[in-house]
Amino acid sequence: MGMIIGIDVGISTTKIVGLREGKPTAPIRITAADPITSLYGAFGKYLHDNNIGLEEVDHVMLTGVGAGYVKSDVYGVKTSRCDEFIADALGARYESKLDHAIVVSMGTGTSFVMCRGEEMSHIGGIGIGGGTLMGLSRICLGTSDIKQVSALAMQGTLRNVNLLIGDISTNPLPGLPMDATASIFAKAKSDAPKEDIAAGIIGMVLQTIGSASVLAAQGTGCRDMVLIGNLTLLPQCKEIFPSLEKLYKVRFHIPKYSEFCTAIGAALAFGKKIDK
Known part of the structure; x- marks a missing residue:
């Protein structure tokens, strides 16, 4: 299985983390003038900085108040959405044990x-x-x-x-x-x-x-x-x-990774039948 990308889309700030073999890797944040620019900028930078090919990404999970602005798949990768409160809980539970x-x-x-x-x-x-x-x-x-x-x-x-x-x-x-x-x-x-x-x-x-x-x-x-x-x-x-x-x-x-728990939780939500 390839990488699952979790993205917490804010109005101006987006946080992104990759989940490979169930473990989060190299979370980053990007600030831009609007959620779409922030989202695509964060995604592109994450792939570039970590030398990840687009074909290595199996699924993208979005959450956050800015996720509603994204109506289609991100860069052609199958994209789903997770309720922000669920993402908060999954990420916090994973990180805190x-x-x-x-x-x-x-x-x-x-x-x-x-x-x-x-x-x-x-x-x-x-x-x-x-x-x-x-x-x-x-x-x-x-x-x-x-x-x-x-x-x-x-x-x-x-x-x-x-x-x-x-x-x-x-x-x-x-x-x-x-x-x-x-x-x-x-x-x-x-x-x-x-x-x-x-x-x-x-x-x-x-x-x-x-x-x-x-x-x-x-x-x-x-x-x-x-x-x-x-x-x-x-x-x-x-x-x-x-x-x-x-x-x-x-x-x-x-x-x-307290700052990135919501993005981590979004990635962890994949396959749990709670994504949208």
Whole structure:
């Protein structure tokens, strides 16, 4: 059997991975002005960079919000589609090696998918994610460049803008340590430096996603959350999610290819009778 190509088509960014003998290889991402350009650019670059002939590709699996723009087979290769939530779950399960977990897909917004073995179901989502981070950064910092905002945030101090339990109570509250956040941005001043504002914006987005995932898990018996999507690349994840683990007694996992899990899942969906 030849290679199965999984492609997660966004509005401007496309992620692609090849699956050979059941193993993902050399994932890449391409950004372009529109989904069609992004898709075909990513496909061509993937084949070129990995010295793969078009005849070696057996099937293409598409997923993502931009997949609907593609009405025909890609480069003449038989092409099918996979529901994005299923692709999220399959990719996260494969990468994390967890059969019972909530997949937290941190994209423009954030979705939650419950995995119990072969059973995968979308259980909700929130309108907080990368889009929120970009929009607030554009308004407050004059840039939507996530790398620039992250670099600014690394020089800022979150406690300078957030109100902590220790700021309002002389003693820890039940289940809440003194350094837990009482109110996001409640301590921010009108002349707060950009570094602290950047730290506050990133902290708000990641803390909200983490807390919402814990609420989504209530009553399920699940204590494992698998984080996927572009926001997992933020260095602030290494500080914020471990603190949430201690607070909520849960486990957050960021797989090796967290950014590409949806594309991996699309490829894995081939032959499972869940592709379209």
